[in-house]
Amino acid sequence: MTQKEKNKISKDKILNAAIVEFGTKNYGNASLNNICNDNNISKGLIYHYYKNKDDLFLTCVKYCFDQFVDYLQSEEFNQNDFQGIMQKNLDLRYDFFKENVYLRHIFFNVVLQPPMHLKEEIKAIRKKFDNLNIGIYRFALSKVTLREGITEEEAMKYFWILQEMFNGYFQSKAYDNSDFNGLIKAHEINLGKMVNIMIYGIAKEE
Numbered sequence: 001m002t003q004k005e006k007n008k009i010s011k012d013k014i015l016n017a018a019i020v021e022f023g024t025k026n027y028g029n030a031s032l033n034n035i036c037n038d039n040n041i042s043k044g045l046i047y048h049y050y051k052n053k054d055d056l057f058l059t060c061v062k063y064c065f066d067q068f069v070d071y072l073q074s075e076e077f078n079q080n081d082f083q084g085i086m087q088k089n090l091d092l093r094y095d096f097f098k099e100n101v102y103l104r105h106i107f108f109n110v111v112l113q114p115p116m117h118l119k120e121e122i123k124a125i126r127k128k129f130d131n132l133n134i135g136i137y138r139f140a141l142s143k144v145t146l147r148e149g150i151t152e153e154e155a156m157k158y159f160w161i162l163q164e165m166f167n168g169y170f171q172s173k174a175y176d177n178s179d180f181n182g183l184i185k186a187h188e189i190n191l192g193k194m195v196n197i198m199i200y201g202i203a204k205e206e
Contacts, residue, residue, distance in 0.1 A: 007049075010045060010048075010049070011049050013039070013041065014035070014041060014045065014046055014049060014050070014056070015056075015059060015060065015063065017035045017038065017039040017041060018035055018056050018057070018059070018060050019060050019063065019064075019102050019103070019106070020038075020102055021034055021035050021038075022057055022060050022102075022105070022106050022109070023060075023101065023102025023103065023104075023105045023106050024102065024105065026109055026113065027057060027109065027114075027115045027118075028115070030053075030057070031053070032046055032053055032056070035056075054115075054117075054118060054121075057115075057118070058118065058121055058122070058125065060106055061106060061110055061122060061125050061126075062125050063103075064103045064106045064107050064110075065107070065125055065126050065128065065129050066128075067100065067103060068096060068103065068107065068129060069128050069129050069132055071092070071096050072089075072092055072096075072132055072136075073132065075088075075092055077089075077136060077139060079143075080143060081143050082140045082141070082143045082144045082199060083196070085136065085139060085140035085143065086136075086137075086140050086192065086195050086196075087192070089133075089136050090188070090191065090192055093188070094188070104184070105184075108184045108187065110122050110126070111126075111167055112167060112184075112187060134156065134160070137156065137159055138152070138156060141155055141156070144199065158198065159195075159198065162194065162198055163194075166190075166191070166194050167187075
């Protein structure tokens with residue numbers, strides 16, 4: 001076995017262990033000591049490949065978003081109505097995270113309750129996912145007739161602002177002591193409603 005192969009095995013072992021650690025605890029409660037003690041990995045080996053806890057955490061975040069984007073891009077969105085396209089997106093999210101429980105926790109940790117000092121790094125990592133999400137929404141918008149005076153770009157801007165406000169709501173003090181799994185469930189249940197309200201409003205036409 002070459003040194004390059006040994007390095008990959010060691011690095012993969014650390015990454016897999018870190019995904020379990022960050023995939024079961026929030027950033028603040030996770031620790032390098034846990035990763036070492038639970039997986040028979042020396043701290044020196046971790047520092048050989050990663051600068052610190054932040055570096056390892058961001059590597060896990062990148063792996064999470066890369067896997068999720070690859071999964072979404074492997075699927076076709078061939079529905080012919082707005083609701084069908086958005087529901088397909090929600091269904092794919094559900095299926096992916098059902099099969100990848102640790103990545104689910106990491107994803108929602110950084111979307112709903114990100115470590116503030118890593119906010120800019122996380123923003124850069126999720127850019128590809130955000131662009132894909134925008135593309136899906138733009139495609140869905142092409143299936144509806146916009147109200148007079150509303151351009152597609154304005155609709156996209158409203159969508160982005162509303163999404164950021166929606167995610168920000170789950171970072172408020174109202175959710176400080178919430179069970180994290182309950183927080184994720186509440187987010188996913190209300191996400192579809194939020195998108196529908198934006199498109200169709202809250203008042204029934206008389």
